[in-house]
Amino acid sequence: MEPLVKHEGKVVCMNRLNVDTDQIIPKQFLKRIERDGFGEFLFYDWRYEADGTPNAEFELNTARAQGATILLADENFGCGSSREHAVWALADYGFRVVIAPSFADIFFNNCFKNGVLPIVIPSDLRKELAETHAKGQWERATVDLEAQVIETDCGQRFQFEVDPHKRYMLLNGLDDIGLTLQYEDDIRAYEASRKAYQFVY
Amino acid sequence: MxxxxxxxxxxxxxxxxxxxxxxxxxxxxxxxxxxxxxxxxxxxxxxxxxxxxxxxxxxxxxxxxxxxxxxxxxxxxxxxxxxxxxxxxxxxxxxxxxxxxxxxxxxxxxxxxxxxxxxxxxxxxxxxxxxxxxxxxxxxxxxxxxxxxxxxxxxxxxxxxxxxxxxxxxxxxxxxxxxxxxxxxxxxxxxxxxxxxxxxxxxxxxxxxxxxxxxxxxxxxxxxxxxxxxxxxxxxxxxxxxxxxxxxxxxxxxxxxxxxxxxxxxxxxxxxxxxIEFDVNALEPQVTWGTNPGMGGGVNGIVPDPADAATETEARAIRQALEYMGLEPGTKISEIPIQHVFIGSCTNARIEDLRLAAAIVEGRKVAAGVHAMVVPGSKQVKQQAEEEGLHKIFLAAGFEWREPGCSMCLGMNPDIIPAGERCASTSNRNFEGRQGRGARTHLVSPAMAAAAAIAGHFVDVRTFQSEGVTA
Structure with a gap:
């Protein structure tokens, strides 16, 4: 996995509540057996009209949003289906950071497994950032995972919280499985102590 | 402790x-x-x-x-x-x-x-x-x-x-x-x-x-x-x-x-x-009107007005949902016509769900212009239902009787709803595009889905059972 230490990029703002993973990557694109190539289908039904032409009104299709790598989303982003394809699509499109007041649990975990950093910020701050961004007061941000700081290009700076374990894994681009296998003796000992109901008959 | x-x-x-x-x-x-x-x-x-x-x-x-x-x-x-x-x-x-x-x-x-x-x-x-x-x-x-x-x-x-x-x-x-x-x-x-x-x-x-x-x-x-x-x-x-x-x-x-x-x-x-505590005594049959499972209410209610929302963001979410769903504020839920009925999914495709739906449709016919299907949750559910003769009840009423799978709950297989058409569905998600691009999903129980199939619109299954078809 690609480590994420510090990321600087353009920000696009999406003012929609409860964006579900069916919108992030619609089901007709889940049939592939690879992890890559999902970016072109990101937000497909919103991004394109039924005839395949781009929907000019959709947030990602505006001239201002081109090349964005940081998504400023709203409450409960990534709710619904567990499909990791949603994160694969965001990452493949180019997003490295998603900022929102809240995320759905499974989506949140899936982000960290794919080098995408989800950052939770207070609702009030989110509202303020969306308003100043809409007014054109800022365009880009720098996210420093080591210092746990976001800085906008108009000089606003704020701290964010992140789970220390997830932070460590992302900073170092570590694979969870490798870490877990260091505890193989513990797993073996646990397996030796299992109770009757834990076996499949 | x-x-x-x-x-x-x-x-x-x-x-x-x-x-x-x-x-x-x-x-x-x-x-x-x-x-x-x-x-x-x-x-x-x-x-x-x-x-x-x-x-x-x-x-x-x-x-x-x-x-x-x-x-x-x-x-x-x-x-x-x-x-x-x-x-x-x-x-x-x-x-x-x-x-x-x-x-x-x-x-x-x-x-x-x-x-x-x-x-x-x-x-x-x-x-x-x-x-x-x-x-x-x-x-x-x-x-x-x-x-x-x-x-x-x-x-x-x-x-x-x-x-x-x-x-x-x-x-x-x-x-x-x-x-x-x-x-x-x-x-x-x-x-x-x-x-x-x-x-x-x-x-x-x-x-x-x-x-x-x-x-x-x-x-x-x-x-x-x-x-x-x-x-x-x-x-x-x-x-x-x-x-x-x-x-x-x-x-x-x-x-x-x-x-x-x-x-x-x-x-x-x-x-x-x-x-928290949730009292179920007075609960009405539920129907969703929007594009997430929380956008719903009793069958005897009406489609809400975005103007009544607490915040502008919520009002916008309701407006977006109503636009997608093709619904006007104030419309009675029971007057919304449906074109499709899907009884299936990991939420409601077990034997008891099928028995409940079959009891409603027995001796009745699916309304004209409604396409209705039952997709049992598994081969074993299908076999059990057939042993009980439930498939005959569904088929006689005009339902399709299918093989098991997730089917129209997420439309990854060929079972999808055409754009702009409405489905009374026993599944779990009414997200935009869930049952097909532009498809409009209303989440309900198997009993409510069965009653809607017969009536051609949503109907309170409690009065439907006692009074019969109200279409």
Whole structure:
């Protein structure tokens, strides 16, 4: 996995509540057996009209949003289906950071497994950032995972919280499985102590 | 201080607790399906890793499967995904209930049916509706594909301990009201993210009155209000359901297991981070009008007005939903005409759901212009229904009787709704495009879906039963 230490990029703002993973990557694109190539289908039904032409009104299709790598989303982003394809699509499109007041649990975990950093910020701050961004007061941000700081290009700076374990894994681009296998003796000992109901008959 | 049901199951599965809060949790049962597993198996192959416990891993195919003739998969990419699962199961020695198996079906229907799902187990699957299995007192939750690979390789998962919530469902359901109305009513009241970060235990006076099928419907939709998992303490109903099933323990092992299961209740002095009560006595049949499962209410209500929303963001969400759904504020829910009825999905495609729907449609006809179909949850459900003659009731009324699979719940197979048309659906998500691009989904119980099929619009199943067709 690609480590994420510090990321600087353009920000696009999406003012929609409860964006579900069916919108992030619609089901007709889940049939592939690879992890890559999902970016072109990101937000497909919103991004394109039924005839395949781009929907000019959709947030990602505006001239201002081109090349964005940081998504400023709203409450409960990534709710619904567990499909990791949603994160694969965001990452493949180019997003490295998603900022929102809240995320759905499974989506949140899936982000960290794919080098995408989800950052939770207070609702009030989110509202303020969306308003100043809409007014054109800022365009880009720098996210420093080591210092746990976001800085906008108009000089606003704020701290964010992140789970220390997830932070460590992302900073170092570590694979969870490798870490877990260091505890193989513990797993073996646990397996030796299992109770009757834990076996499949 | 005593422990909650969740804490008992969690504590019994911690292999290693790290000081930074992460726990390495042991997984007793890993269910696998064709859509979220190919990249996980590819990862194992790439790293030259094996499946650690093939005997605790069980696969089936459900999401992509055609329901007219399951073996005739015409979508080349879907076919590739199905074949890939077969190859992966062969190579990694994992049991598979494939298309030719009498046990194939929706993963959350067959787990309980085969006795793989048991009280006290930790169960995961690359599917958010894994919360279903919590109805047995298991800790069951959905995971992403990277985590699927992790469980295949290590039989464990790193987890932060979630918060605990108890929802006391108190009272009794009126005739015609089902578990589906309970969970839809609960989400309509509290919203689609009030459970985020929590594992929920459903308790209260309603639970002992519910069958396992109804309990599964409630736990299934826990994810729709953001809860990672929903659980219910096992009782005599649970034990009676499990006994004698194919993979359930037998003989001495059964006795030992039952003794263990009887301890799986929250202690009287256990503390929850959040404790709420939901009265079900006055609950009406529920119908959603919007594009998330919380946008709904009673069948005798009206479509809301965005002008009444508390905030501008909410007003915008309602406006967007109504535009997508083609609905005007103030419209009576019971006057919304429907063109499709789907009875199926991991929420409502078990034998009891089909019996309930069949009782409504018996001796009646599907309304003109309505396309209605029943997709049983598994081969075993289908067989049982046919032994009871339910298929004849559905066919005589004008329903299609299909082969098992996820089908129109997410429309990954050919079963989709055309743009602009409306479906009364017993599934779990009414998201934009869920049943097909531009398709309009209204979530209801099997009884309400059956009644809507006959009437051609939504109708209060309580009066429908006594007064007959009101179209």
């Amino acid at each position: 005593g422990k909650t049901l969740f804490e008992k199951v969690w504590d019994a599965h911690v292999v290693k607790q790290l000081p930074d809060g992460q726990a390495l949790l042991y997984i007793d049962l890993h269910l696998v399906h064709e859509v979220t597993s190919p990249q996980a198996f590819a990862g194992l192959r790439f790293a030259k890793r094996a499946v650690r416990q093939p005997a605790q891993t069980f696969a089936t195919m459900d999401h992509n499967v055609p329901t007219v003739n399951p073996t005739d998969v015409r979508d080349a990419i879907a076919k590739k995904q199905i074949e890939t699962l077969m190859e992966n199961c062969r190579e990694f020695n994992v049991s598979l209930a494939g298309l030719d198996s009498p046990f194939q079906g929706i993963v959350h229907v067959i787990g309980p049916e085969l006795g793989l799902t048991l009280p006290g187990k930790t169960i995961v699957c690359g599917d958010s509706h894994t919360s279903t299995h919590g109805a047995f007192g298991a800790l069951a939750f959905g995971i992403g594909t990277s985590e699927v690979e992790h469980v295949l390789a290590t039989q464990c998962l790193w987890q932060n301990r979630p918060k605990t919530m108890r929802i006391r469902l108190n009272g009794s359901l009126q005739s015609g009201i089902t578990a589906k109305d309970v969970i839809l009513g609960l989400i309509a009241k509290y919203g689609v993210n009030f459970g985020t970060g929590y594992v929920v235990e459903y308790a209260g006076t309603l639970i002992p009155q519910l069958s396992m099928e109804q309990r599964m419907t409630i736990c299934n939709m826990s994810i729709e209000f953001g809860a990672r998992a929903g659980m219910m303490a096992p009782d005599e109903t649970t034990i009676a359901y499990v006994k004698g099933r194919q993979h359930a323990p037998a003989g001495e092992a059964w006795e030992a297991a039952v003794t263990e299961w009887r301890t799986l209740v929250s202690d009287a002095d256990a503390q929850f981070d959040l404790d």
